[in-house]
Amino acid sequence: MSERENILGRIREALTLSADVPGHKQNNLLQVVSEEEAAPHIHEWLPAVGETIEDGLALFAKNSAELKTDFRLVDSLEDLNAQITEMASGWKKIATHSGELTDAVGDKLGLPVCSTDEGYEASDLESCDVGITQCDCLVAQTGSVLVTARSAGGRALSVLPPHHIVLAQRSQLLPDLPAAFALLEERYASNYPSFISLITGPSRTGDIERILVLGAHGPKQLTVFCL
Amino acid sequence: MKVTLFIPCFIDLCHPNVGMSIVQILEQLGHTIDYPEELTCCGQPAFNSGCWDEARDVAVKVVERLQDAEVIVIASGSCGAMLKVFYPELFQKTGCEQAAKSVANKTFEFSDFLVTKLGVTDLGARFPARVTFHDGCHGLRELDLKQQPRTLLSHVRDLELLEMSEAETCCGFGGTFSTKFPMISSAMGDGKCASAQETGAEYIVSNDSSCLMHLQGLLDRQGKPLKTIHLAEVLTSS
Amino acid sequence: MTTPVHQFHTDANRAAQDLQQRAQIQSALSSYETACEARKSAFRDWESARQTAAEIKWDAVNHLDQHLREFADKLESRGTQVHWASNEQQARDIILEIIRSNNAHSIIKSKVMTGEEIHINEALEKAAFDVVESDLGEFIVQLRREAPYHFVFPAMHLKRGEISELFNRELGTALTEDPEELTMIARRVLRDKYITADVGISGANFAIAETGMISITENEGNARLTCALPKVHIALLGIEKVLPRLRDLALFLPMLATAGAGQALTCYNSLYGGPRQPDECDGPEEFHVVLLDNNRTQLLADKQQRDALHCIRCGACLNVCPIYRSIGGHTYGTTYQGPIGSVITPHLRGLQDWKHLSSASSLCGACTQVCPVKIDLHHHLLHNRRNAVIDKPVWREKLQFAIFRSVMNRPKLYRFCVRIGRLMQPLHRLVDGTRLDPARGWTQTRKLPRIAPQTFKDFWRNRK
Numbered sequence: 062m063s064e065r066e067n068i069l070g071r072i073r074e075a076l077t078l079s080a081d082v083p084g085h086k087q088n089n090l091l092q093v094v095s096e097e098e099a100a101p102h103i104h105e106w107l108p109a110v111g112e113t114i115e116d117g118l119a120l121f122a123k124n125s126a127e128l129k130t131d132f133r134l135v136d137s138l139e140d141l142n143a144q145i146t147e148m149a150s151g152w153k154k155i156a157t158h159s160g161e162l163t164d165a166v167g168d169k170l171g172l173p174v175c176s177t178d179e180g181y182e183a184s185d186l187e188s189c190d191v192g193i194t195q196c197d198c199l200v201a202q203t204g205s206v207l208v209t210a211r212s213a214g215g216r217a218l219s220v221l222p223p224h225h226i227v228l229a230q231r232s233q234l235l236p237d238l239p240a241a242f243a244l245l246e247e248r249y250a251s252n253y254p255s256f257i258s259l260i261t262g263p264s265r266t267g268d269i270e271r272i273l274v275l276g277a278h279g280p281k282q283l284t285v286f287c288l
Numbered sequence: 289m290k291v292t293l294f295i296p297c298f299i300d301l302c303h304p305n306v307g308m309s310i311v312q313i314l315e316q317l318g319h320t321i322d323y324p325e326e327l328t329c330c331g332q333p334a335f336n337s338g339c340w341d342e343a344r345d346v347a348v349k350v351v352e353r354l355q356d357a358e359v360i361v362i363a364s365g366s367c368g369a370m371l372k373v374f375y376p377e378l379f380q381k382t383g384c385e386q387a388a389k390s391v392a393n394k395t396f397e398f399s400d401f402l403v404t405k406l407g408v409t410d411l412g413a414r415f416p417a418r419v420t421f422h423d424g425c426h427g428l429r430e431l432d433l434k435q436q437p438r439t440l441l442s443h444v445r446d447l448e449l450l451e452m453s454e455a456e457t458c459c460g461f462g463g464t465f466s467t468k469f470p471m472i473s474s475a476m477g478d479g480k481c482a483s484a485q486e487t488g489a490e491y492i493v494s495n496d497s498s499c500l501m502h503l504q505g506l507l508d509r510q511g512k513p514l515k516t517i518h519l520a521e522v523l524t525s526s
Numbered sequence: 527m528t529t530p531v532h533q534f535h536t537d538a539n540r541a542a543q544d545l546q547q548r549a550q551i552q553s554a555l556s557s558y559e560t561a562c563e564a565r566k567s568a569f570r571d572w573e574s575a576r577q578t579a580a581e582i583k584w585d586a587v588n589h590l591d592q593h594l595r596e597f598a599d600k601l602e603s604r605g606t607q608v609h610w611a612s613n614e615q616q617a618r619d620i621i622l623e624i625i626r627s628n629n630a631h632s633i634i635k636s637k638v639m640t641g642e643e644i645h646i647n648e649a650l651e652k653a654a655f656d657v658v659e660s661d662l663g664e665f666i667v668q669l670r671r672e673a674p675y676h677f678v679f680p681a682m683h684l685k686r687g688e689i690s691e692l693f694n695r696e697l698g699t700a701l702t703e704d705p706e707e708l709t710m711i712a713r714r715v716l717r718d719k720y721i722t723a724d725v726g727i728s729g730a731n732f733a734i735a736e737t738g739m740i741s742i743t744e745n746e747g748n749a750r751l752t753c754a755l756p757k758v759h760i761a762l763l764g765i766e767k768v769l770p771r772l773r774d775l776a777l778f779l780p781m782l783a784t785a786g787a788g789q790a791l792t793c794y795n796s797l798y799g800g801p802r803q804p805d806e807c808d809g810p811e812e813f814h815v816v817l818l819d820n821n822r823t824q825l826l827a828d829k830q831q832r833d834a835l836h837c838i839r840c841g842a843c844l845n846v847c848p849i850y851r852s853i854g855g856h857t858y859g860t861t862y863q864g865p866i867g868s869v870i871t872p873h874l875r876g877l878q879d880w881k882h883l884s885s886a887s888s889l890c891g892a893c894t895q896v897c898p899v900k901i902d903l904h905h906h907l908l909h910n911r912r913n914a915v916i917d918k919p920v921w922r923e924k925l926q927f928a929i930f931r932s933v934m935n936r937p938k939l940y941r942f943c944v945r946i947g948r949l950m951q952p953l954h955r956l957v958d959g960t961r962l963d964p965a966r967g968w969t970q971t972r973k974l975p976r977i978a979p980q981t982f983k984d985f986w987r988n989r990k
């Protein structure tokens with residue numbers, strides 16, 4: 062018998078005994094309800110998000126400030142380009158992927174570009190000053206950016222260079238995490254990308270005396286532009 | 289009401305004043321006391337050490353004697369938790385299961401009985417001192433006793449309650465744990481005493497004499513002036 | 527050979543008196559505490575969230591076979607190789623075999639607690655592979671050749687000065703007191719490794735049955751790099767990690783971050799559902815998922831403690847545990863420290879060898895109160911104690927409690943003992959606290975309470 066069958070067999074055998082309901086404090090018994098009943102309520106328990114788009118933007122901005130994400134609302138592509146150009150002083154090379162927003166920006170900088178679309182050399186990507194990507198959505202509740210291998214040029218582009226810039230549109234802002242997972246299902250359920258990540262602020266660590274340091278292994282800087 | 293009193297062994301032996309105070313309070317409130325002299329221990333030391341058979345042999349006497357009581361008042365959160373929470377488990381699938389459940393249902397820790405069951409909050413006591421309150425873990429987490437003792441203290445005249453930051457942290461007693469792992473137990477107790485001392489209180493008050501016995505033992509050994517006192521004794525001071 | 531129980535007693539006694547180490551733990555955890563409280567109160571209803579999380583895990587664990595099959599089938603259908611390991615040895619062999627068949631030399635690891643469980647580093651080093659931990663805390667303890675101190679904060683016990691000296695000694699870097707500079711040293715050293723490593727080994731926080739994905743939670747980005755750059759990715763995880771549905775993460779990710787580190791969400795929560803797909807530009811050519819049993823099915827068969835498999839390894843129970851805070855992580859001598867470690871280690875590694883961990887608790891219940899998936903932790907410690915006695919009674923204890931039973935059940939005998947006790951009191955004073963004292967377990971640090979001249983029973987009898 063294969064090890065798979067051995068293990069599954071042991072599991073089935075163990076499960077022939079039905080388990081006690083955890084928590085024997087009388088007032089604290091688990092009432093096992095089906096997930097179908099619980100799922101619609103999850104968003105009611107998570108931290109509050111506002112009602113309107115404006116509330117969402119304000120919350121995203123507030124969370125960004127706490128997370129040390131550089132969040133910028135921009136009115137137009139010109140405005141976006143102007144701001145990126147200003148940031149670009151000192152950059153020698155950028156990395157990006159093709160996409161509606163990234164194309165509109167990347168070419169304008171006049172810098173050498175490492176594009177991940179057709180594959181790349183890791184050392185080449187590593188030498189870039191910035192990785193510019195799009196995303197699937199922004200999550201107001203947590204100040205997160207949802208990326209996938211498809212929406213953000215693969216797995217490494219958004220984590221290897223020391224600065225990650227996300228280009229997003231206002232319409233991509235979702236209120237909370239349940240909405241973000243619903244979006245994933247809706248968009249990809251027939252064929253999920255092999256990589257999906259919720260990015261919440263620049264890379265960080267507290268492993269030395271629990272003191273916060275940014276840029277542990279991933280980007281030290283995260284900039285989110287919202288058109 | 290006829291109140292059946294359960295006095296655990298360590299109160300009987302070392303802190304009889306706690307029992308006497310409870311008797312005094314309940315009688316003043318017009319209740320009759322029934323005290324089953326033959327009961328000394330709820331069986332918790334054996335239970336906590338994994339010797340459930342021995343624990344059951346002791347506990348069964350308690351259940352048999354108390355099952356017909358009108359209401360049971362117990363002078364310790366820890367023993368209260370034993371009766372209320374652990375007896376039903378200990379007697380699961382035995383002939384005593386129903387009796388154990390009925391005992392559990394009518395058992396009250398002392399402060400809970402006064403505040404929740406009787407609705408009494410002011411006993412006219414006076415205790416001119418600064419005190420801090422230690423939440424016994426079993427009382428706090430198994431029986432949800434948080435407000436009850438504080439409500440009672442808030443009506444004691446001239447008493448100043450100074451909450452310590454570690455009020456809900458275990459004092460390290462833990463029954464047999466305190467002698468099986470004395471160094472860990474004492475380290476935890478030291479932390480508790482330090483937190484109590486920080487408040488500037490003169491007394492650590494608690495509704496659990498077992499915790500206080502451990503803390504007082506530490507304080508005495510170290511020659512610290514901080515004193516411990518049971519809630520019931522505070523409530524009979526004037 | 528010292529047995530685990532001796533080791534535990536020796537280390538615990540030393541650690542309990544090490545005030546400096548206790549202060550260090552205290553200060554490391556104090557910022558966590560504040561942050562954690564703030565995050566919990568940001569939830570509109572933390573208690574309902576806990577309840578539902580416990581229910582979802584309950585469902586997952588009680589239908590584990592179905593979920594695992596779905597998980598494995600989905601992964602395989604997209605080109606992942608799923609391996610099943612019943613024990614440590616099998617898991618090590620599987621991993622070594624994958625590495626050898628790829629002609630790999632250097633291996634980068636992101637945090638894998640199951641890896642500690644199967645001692646994968648030792649096995650890899652013995653086979654002459656170059657293996658580097660990439661999580662900063664793990665990197666530090668690996669350099670020190672010691673086990674993680676805490677399964678979430680591995681290097682929590684170290685001060686920056688010690689880390690600086692360690693880097694100076696092992697990596698030849700200049701001494702510095704600046705945590706940021708220390709972090710950057712590790713970053714520089716590891717950058718190269720990501721790019722040159724042939725194999726990345728990671729763990730997983732959740733296994734999503736519905737979609738066939740593993741979910742990894744981290745702050746540093748090291749796991750993301752480990753799963754992106756090397757051409758082979760191996761994920762090692764326990765079979766209990768399953769969650770039925772992708773959307774369950776909407777609840778579990780913020781709860782894990784809140785309980786584990788006092789964050790609203792951990793910096794990177796990444797899902798991996800296969801090797802690089804045809805339409806993708808990067809990612810490993812091979813993705814292997816190794817599912818480890820290692821006696822988890824035995825815990826599953828314990829219907830009373832089955833909920834211990836709900837654990838999401840957030841570490842909250844360690845952080846609040848007054849025992850953990852007094853004795854520190856290394857004293858446990860286990861992969862999983864703290865209350866959850868004391869509950870599951872006897873199941874994973876043998877009840878008789880590890881039952882002392884269940885006894886070393888005051889049963890205060892602080893762990894149970896914070897556990898985000900509502901595991902009945904401190905009650906399970908009681909269950910382990912009972913099971914240990916049923917399994918193999920200790921005669922001394924049995925005798926003790928037989929005496930206890932007779933005394934407590936015989937009022938006359940009890941009274942007699944009280945009288946003897948009174949008579950002994952003056953004698954006891956002569957040996958109080960010394961090695962001759964039979965009550966030394968108590969009196970070494972505490973004064974023995976005196977038997978009152980009039981016990982309560984005396985008082986009652988006199989009154990009547």
Ligand code: SF4
Pocket residue numbers: 785836837838839840841842843844866893896897898899900901903
């Ligand atoms: S037992 Fe609960 S609190 Fe402890 S690590 Fe597991 S999930 Fe977290």
